[in-house]
Amino acid sequence: MPTSNATNVNNIRVAVVAAGVVSPLGFGLHATLDSLRAARDCVTPVTRFSVDQCRCKTAGQVPDKGLFDDQGNGKRPRRLHRASFMTINALREALTQDPQFKPELVVIGTTSGGMSYGEDYYRSLLRHGDLQHSPTWIANYPAQKAVIDALEALEISAPCQVIANACASGTNAIGHAFECVRSGRYQRVLTGGYDAISELVFAGFDSLQASTPEKCRPFDRHRTGMVLGEGAAILALENTESARARGAPVLAEIIGYGISTDNFHLTQPNPSGSGPRHAMEQALQSAGLSAEAVDYVNAHGTATAFNDAAEGKAIAELFGRVPVSSTKSMMGHSLGAAGAIEAIFCLLALQHQFLPPNINFRSPDEDVDLEIIANEARPAPLHTVLSNSFGFGGTNASIVLQRFEA
Numbered sequence: 001m002p003t004s005n006a007t008n009v010n011n012i013r014v015a016v017v018a019a020g021v022v023s024p025l026g027f028g029l030h031a032t033l034d035s036l037r038a039a040r041d042c043v044t045p046v047t048r049f050s051v052d053q054c055r056c057k058t059a060g061q062v063p064d065k066g067l068f069d070d071q072g073n074g075k076r077p078r079r080l081h082r083a084s085f086m087t088i089n090a091l092r093e094a095l096t097q098d099p100q101f102k103p104e105l106v107v108i109g110t111t112s113g114g115m116s117y118g119e120d121y122y123r124s125l126l127r128h129g130d131l132q133h134s135p136t137w138i139a140n141y142p143a144q145k146a147v148i149d150a151l152e153a154l155e156i157s158a159p160c161q162v163i164a165n166a167c168a169s170g171t172n173a174i175g176h177a178f179e180c181v182r183s184g185r186y187q188r189v190l191t192g193g194y195d196a197i198s199e200l201v202f203a204g205f206d207s208l209q210a211s212t213p214e215k216c217r218p219f220d221r222h223r224t225g226m227v228l229g230e231g232a233a234i235l236a237l238e239n240t241e242s243a244r245a246r247g248a249p250v251l252a253e254i255i256g257y258g259i260s261t262d263n264f265h266l267t268q269p270n271p272s273g274s275g276p277r278h279a280m281e282q283a284l285q286s287a288g289l290s291a292e293a294v295d296y297v298n299a300h301g302t303a304t305a306f307n308d309a310a311e312g313k314a315i316a317e318l319f320g321r322v323p324v325s326s327t328k329s330m331m332g333h334s335l336g337a338a339g340a341i342e343a344i345f346c347l348l349a350l351q352h353q354f355l356p357p358n359i360n361f362r363s364p365d366e367d368v369d370l371e372i373i374a375n376e377a378r379p380a381p382l383h384t385v386l387s388n389s390f391g392f393g394g395t396n397a398s399i400v401l402q403r404f405e406a
Contacts, residue, residue, distance in 0.1 A: 012182045012239055013241070013255075014178050014182050014238070014240065015238050015248075015253050016251045017097075017098050018098040019234065020089070020095075020096075021090055021233040022062055022231050022232050023060070023232075023331055024042035024060035024061055024230070024330075024332065025040065025330060032348065036345060038377075039330070039357040039377055042060055043330070044059070044061060046059050048199075055209070055211065055212075056202075056211035058332075059228045060330075060332030061229075067089065081196065083194050083195065083232070086231060086232035087108075087234070091154055091190070094234045094235070095154055097249065098248055101238070101248070103156065105159055105160075105177070105190070106151065107161045107173045107190070108161070108162055108192055108193060108194065109163045109171070109174075109192070109336045109340065110143050110146070110164060110194050110336035111169055112196065112335060113145070147160050147194075158190070161176070167338060168259075168397040169391070170338055170340035174257075174340060174399055175397060176191075177190075177235075178237060178254045181237050181238065188237070188239075190236055191237060192232065192340040193232070193336045195231070195232075195334050195335040197229075201335070210225055211225050216303045216332065217303050217360045218299065218326035218328060219312060219361065219365060220303070220361050221363040221364060221365040223304070226303050226333050228334075231331070231337045233337060233340035233343065233344050252347050253401065253403075255287040255400050255402045256286035256289065256399065257283055257398070257400070258279045258282025258397070259395075259396060259398075260278035260394075260396045261395060262274055264394055265394075271306070272313070273312075273314030273317065274314075276314040277317065279388070279396035279397055280314065280315075280386060281318065283386060284386075284400065291319050291320075293383075294319055294322055296325075296355055296380070297322055298385065298386070298388065299312075299315065299326045299388055300338075300390045301328055302326075303328070303329070309368060311388065316369045322371065324358070324371060324373065326358050327342060329357075329358050329359045329361070338389060339399075350383075353379060353380065355378050356373065357373050383403050384400065385402075386401075
């Protein structure tokens with residue numbers, strides 16, 4: 001998945017013509033915007049499974065109410081995984097905005113797929129030897145299943161690519177879709193990411209002591225770790241000239257994408273911040289911009305000591321005192337969905353000219369010199385924003401979004 005160089009690609013602009021989102025912040029763009037502006041803390045005690053043996057007891061959870069409505073595809077809704085319902089809802093919102101959008105390709109990022117059904121299958125086999133429900137569990141386990149369910153529900157037929165690249169998956173998916181359109185190979189591509197909370201993943205992060213028993217405090221001196229989240233987000237990308245020719249709305253443009261791998265450690269970034277910095281530099285090069293052109297950075301910001309330190313160092317060295325926030329403080333880390341959901345946060349920030357907040361922030365870290373948007377959203381003139389997603393194994397991805405100007 002090579003990163004484009006702005007000097008050797010066609011001068012094709014890539015528009016976001018529609019978007020949909022489901023997350024702990026709410027169902028849809030309007031509810032999400034309200035939560036961002038209100039700096040709403042949507043991290044709550046875990047209800048989906050027992051966390052009695054875990055240090056961390058909280059997560060950002062999508063409520064079941066409103067999620068399991070009739071999906072209109074003739075199937076019995078409860079046969080589908082929660083991840084499928086999230087993806088269906090996000091896709092439905094996007095296509096409602098632009099019913100004429102006909103994708104030629106679908107590119108989606110995820111980390112967990114239908115893993116919770118795999119957990120159910122294992123428990124049944126281990127405890128009871130009862131495999132009565134195994135067809136449903138096995139059928140919903142593959143990573144592509146949520147996407148297929150969503151496409152079937154909305155009667156879309158298009159080839160699908162699934163990217164699973166740790167916590168960079170959602171941003172990788174958007175970046176790859178962006179390059180597919182900018183290359184001229186495709187006119188219209190659906191992209192985004194999804195992940196539902198999985199007990200196995202939750203316990204895994206907890207056992208690594210990456211999760212916090214306290215509040216999630218990205219970039220705070222007293223940060224003690226992350227909390228998990230879940231959700232789905234879909235963006236409809238189109239050649240800007242094609243979109244304008246058919247009268248489609250243009251919400252924003254994606255103008256750059258960069259990736260890197262630092263290979264320092266399986267679960268820790270290089271303390272120098274070289275991996276994140278290289279991804280951001282590649283995204284700027286892809287966009288044909290200097291660092292001074294960026295008005296806001298939506299940080300990966302997991303609130304773990306090593307990740308925030310490395311990312312903070314990279315941002316400070318590259319951008320100086322650019323406004324920065326981690327919206328994971330509000331809803332947790334939704335893994336493969338995170339980059340897609342946060343891209344929509346950036347889209348809303350560009351549309352409505354405000355800086356999303358980094359809540360639970362109390363004490364600046366003397367070793368991380370950043371201008372944190374602490375605790376409250378604030379109005380600001382925004383033209384260009386950058387969004388980061390970094391994952392285990394040193395997978396780093398950044399995208400650049402810009403306010404649309406005809």
